[in-house]
Amino acid sequence: MEKKEENITVAVRIRPLNERELKSTAEIAWEKKNNNIVKEIKGTREFPFDRVYDPSTHTSQLFNDLASQVINKCMEGYNGCIFCYGQTGSGKTFTMHGAKKSPGIVPQAIEAIFSHIQQAVQKEFLIRCSYIEIYNESINDLLNTNSLNLQLAEDRRNGIKIVGVTEEVCTSPNQVQSLLLLGETHKNIASTSFNQRSSRAHSIFRVIVESKNSFGKIDLSVAALNLIDLAGSESANVHTSTASTTRTREMKYINRVGFI
Ligand SMILES: Nc1ncnc2c1ncn2[C@@H]1O[C@H](COP(=O)(O)OP(=O)(O)OP(=O)(O)O)[C@@H](O)[C@H]1O
Ligand SMILES: [Mg+2]
Structure with a gap:
């Protein structure tokens, strides 16, 4: 068979x-x-x-085994999504964004995208990036702190889109790294009893890959790569006695989205 x-x-x-x-x-x-x-x-x-x-x-093995094929397909015009799911402190942010001595899936994906572009001599690429977080059900632009509570709209041609989200055209891995760093400074992170730097919001780094053949007939394609670091679901009992009402409120929204 x-x-x-x-x-x-x-x-x-x-x-x-x-x-x-x-x-x-x-x-x-x-x-x-x-x-x-x-x-x-x-x-x-x-x-x-x-x-x-x-x-x-090591995360680099996860990248080679699991993520690189998703990225290769995106470069060919297919949408892709990589996300980590699990309870708080299980290593989602460590896996997606990495730590000092352990580069995550996101920086490795960026390197792979630009190395693919360098090698694909018969194609021209345009890369656009956006970075948002979903905090207590409101969509915030991590690349522009004035853009809070963004709205969704359905567009017949392009499907669902976030109205007014910042999309930066990027031409090098360093430029994308600076966007990630900028977004990082705006993220909602707080200490909980399980994790000193707990993500209190779901974050989505989105890379739009537009490509066209530079020779012969024009062949255009657009694909989106969504790299998602979810906020960790946790037991409702954990926060009841000791934690602030802010943590408890966040937890309700995190768990609700986590179980959809
Ligand atoms: N595979 C791993 N190897 C070494 N350290 C790890 C690993 N996974 C996670 N850690 C460490 O464990 C701690 C918690 O990880 P992390 O912040 O990634 O959890 P999380 O799942 O994102 O939690 P939250 O949902 O609260 O955001 C961090 O200090 C991180 O560096
Ligand atoms: Mg996290």
Whole structure:
């Protein structure tokens, strides 16, 4: 039988214990059984995934195995989306945006896009980027702090779009990096009992890839690559007694969007 081609891949990476957990009596609860099954260490539950990664896996391997094919398809004109899902502190921002010694999916995607452009001599590309966050159900432009609570509109030709969102034309990876840094300074991040730098909003970095053949017949294509770092869902009990009403209010919206 011919192998069924899938367009969605779901993978899980087990997070190593962090400093706080190492100092406590916490233990890792799950282990990789094989490339496709994650299993409880002290129990019998098992869950299948397209790929399972153990705590020693670097994000660059996730990028090569899972993300690079999505980016290649975007360069050919197909829409793509990469996002991380999981409870607070599970490593979504670490995976998407990276940390000091561990570049995330987003910076690696930017490098891959521009290296593809350099090699594709028969095509011309135009790259536009936008960066928004969804905070308590309001869409805020991370590239322009005056643009809060943006509205959605449906356009017959282009589908759903965000009215008035900043879209910057970018011609180099450095330029995109500066946009990411700018957006980073505007993000809603706060300390919670699980994560010192917890994302309190869902953030979407969107790269629009427009391309046309520079030879022969004109062949235009437009694709969107959405790189999403969700805010972590968390148990309602966590915030009830100790945390501020702001954290509790945010949590209600985060969990609501998380379960759609
Ligand atoms: N695979 C990993 N290897 C090493 N450190 C990690 C890994 N994943 C996460 N961490 C660390 O764990 C902490 C929490 O990770 P992160 O902020 O990415 O969680 P999150 O899922 O984005 O949480 P939230 O939903 O609260 O935003 C960070 O200090 C991060 O550097
Ligand atoms: Mg986060």
